[in-house]
Amino acid sequence: MTTLEATGAAIAIDDRCVAHNYAPLPVVAASAEGAWITDVEGRRYLDCLAAYSAVNFGHRNPEITAVAHAQLDTVTLVSRAFHSERLAPFCAALAELCGKDMVLPMNSGAEAVETGIKVARKWGTDVKGVPAGASNIVVADNNFHGRTTTIISFSDDETARRGFGPYTPGFRAAPFGDADAFADAIDDNTVAVLVEPIQGEAGIIVPPDDFLPRLRALCTQRNVLLIADEIQSGLARTGKTFACEHWGVVPDVYLLGKALGGGVMPLSAVVADSEILGVLHPGEHGSTFGGNPLAAAIGSTVVAILQRGEFQCRSAQLGAHMHHRLRQLTGHGVVAVRGKGLWAGVDIDPALGTAKQVSLRLARRGVLVKDTHGSTLRFAPPLVITEQEIDWAIDQFAAVLAG
Numbered sequence: 001m002t003t004l005e006a007t008g009a010a011i012a013i014d015d016r017c018v019a020h021n022y023a024p025l026p027v028v029a030a031s032a033e034g035a036w037i038t039d040v041e042g043r044r045y046l047d048c049l050a051a052y053s054a055v056n057f058g059h060r061n062p063e064i065t066a067v068a069h070a071q072l073d074t075v076t077l078v079s080r081a082f083h084s085e086r087l088a089p090f091c092a093a094l095a096e097l098c099g100k101d102m103v104l105p106m107n108s109g110a111e112a113v114e115t116g117i118k119v120a121r122k123w124g125t126d127v128k129g130v131p132a133g134a135s136n137i138v139v140a141d142n143n144f145h146g147r148t149t150t151i152i153s154f155s156d157d158e159t160a161r162r163g164f165g166p167y168t169p170g171f172r173a174a175p176f177g178d179a180d181a182f183a184d185a186i187d188d189n190t191v192a193v194l195v196e197p198i199q200g201e202a203g204i205i206v207p208p209d210d211f212l213p214r215l216r217a218l219c220t221q222r223n224v225l226l227i228a229d230e231i232q233s234g235l236a237r238t239g240k241t242f243a244c245e246h247w248g249v250v251p252d253v254y255l256l257g258k259a260l261g262g263g264v265m266p267l268s269a270v271v272a273d274s275e276i277l278g279v280l281h282p283g284e285h286g287s288t289f290g291g292n293p294l295a296a297a298i299g300s301t302v303v304a305i306l307q308r309g310e311f312q313c314r315s316a317q318l319g320a321h322m323h324h325r326l327r328q329l330t331g332h333g334v335v336a337v338r339g340k341g342l343w344a345g346v347d348i349d350p351a352l353g354t355a356k357q358v359s360l361r362l363a364r365r366g367v368l369v370k371d372t373h374g375s376t377l378r379f380a381p382p383l384v385i386t387e388q389e390i391d392w393a394i395d396q397f398a399a400v401l402a403g
């Protein structure tokens with residue numbers, strides 16, 4: 001039995017059967033709409049996390065839920081054993097959005113990353129000519145790409161790794177933002193460079209302006225695939241469809257997830273040209289649920305929303321306002337503000353407590369944010385949030401910082 005008191009009134013929930021992975025804030029959601037979550041006792045919270053960017057288009061976005069409801073009444077799952085009329089149009093639309101010609105839909109973000117790694121290794125042996133089993137992939141220090149055994153093998157987060165070995169070999173790391181170090185790490189057997197364009201879980205770390213363009217040039221010169229993990233940074237979060245666009249960079253492979261499922265279904269994808277994704281043949285990869293008709297119908301709607309550009313504009317404009325308001329708190333409990341669009345990492349003065357403690361105080365005032373690291377809070381509201389709501393959230397934050 002857990003008693004949740006952080007929000008002022010105690011709620012008892014029997015969560016003895018719920019195994020641990022996250023350390024949730026003591027809020028029990030009963031319903032949600034737009035940028036707001038209502039708990040089981042009717043208290044309303046402004047959601048400034050958006051399920052780690054999975055709810056970019058708002059909770060229960062009506063355009064998305066209408067399509068989901070209609071698809072529930074037709075066909076929801078056939079597995080890839082058969083065709084469905086939803087899959088091919090979804091893949092064509094997403095490929096066009098990305099400027100590529102092939103899509104492999106999966107479910108979770110980690111699955112997309114795993115799939116991207118498999119594709120890069122297969123491309124390495126079949127196309128680049130790297131001896132089987134000898135390839136390596138260069139990743140960034142402080143990366144976060146998910147929680148599977150292979151992915152934690154190249155994480156430097158000890159909490160994510162400890163006790164889960166043996167680890168998958170074939171990865172080497174270089175400091176994020178240091179293109180020279182990536183150049184040194186690449187050798188003849190390197191098949192891919194895998195990076196988040198902006199590191200999310202590390203604290204919304206924006207690289208120096210020359211980093212991604214230099215990585216792009218390096219990968220082209222050395223015949224290495226540039227894989228951009230846009231699972232958290234992509235799909236309008238930073239004010240562009242893809243964060244890579246801020247630097248005019250087009251990766252060879254996009255890894256997408258979270259918001260692709262419209263806040264309704266787990267839906268992820270690997271997107272690339274057929275010279276790359278075409279290395280997979282029937283039987284070499286699979287997923288029972290990947291690309292199911294329900295997810296594909298929702299994904300097509302998400303792509304249509306993104307083609308209109310309204311959420312990219314909202315994120316850019318409202319993000320500028322949010323960053324301006326947050327930066328005004330520098331010296332008043334805030335030490336640094338980073339990010340792009342409606343995505344901010346805010347370092348707080350450690351004297352005020354941990355970021356987790358500050359997020360609990362904010363929850364009591366009706367604003368939900370989450371800590372990324374000891375002293376860093378993440379503000380990533382659904383992109384339907386209004387300017388007034390942003391102002392209200394930051395007023396609450398200022399009040400918490402003022403004690």
Ligand SMILES: Cc1ncc(COP(=O)(O)O)c(C=O)c1O
Nearest residue numbers: 108109110144145146200231232
């Ligand atoms: C950049 C990035 N890649 C991959 C993942 C993993 O996604 P999922 O939790 O859906 O497996 C995340 C999740 O936060 C992420 O931020």
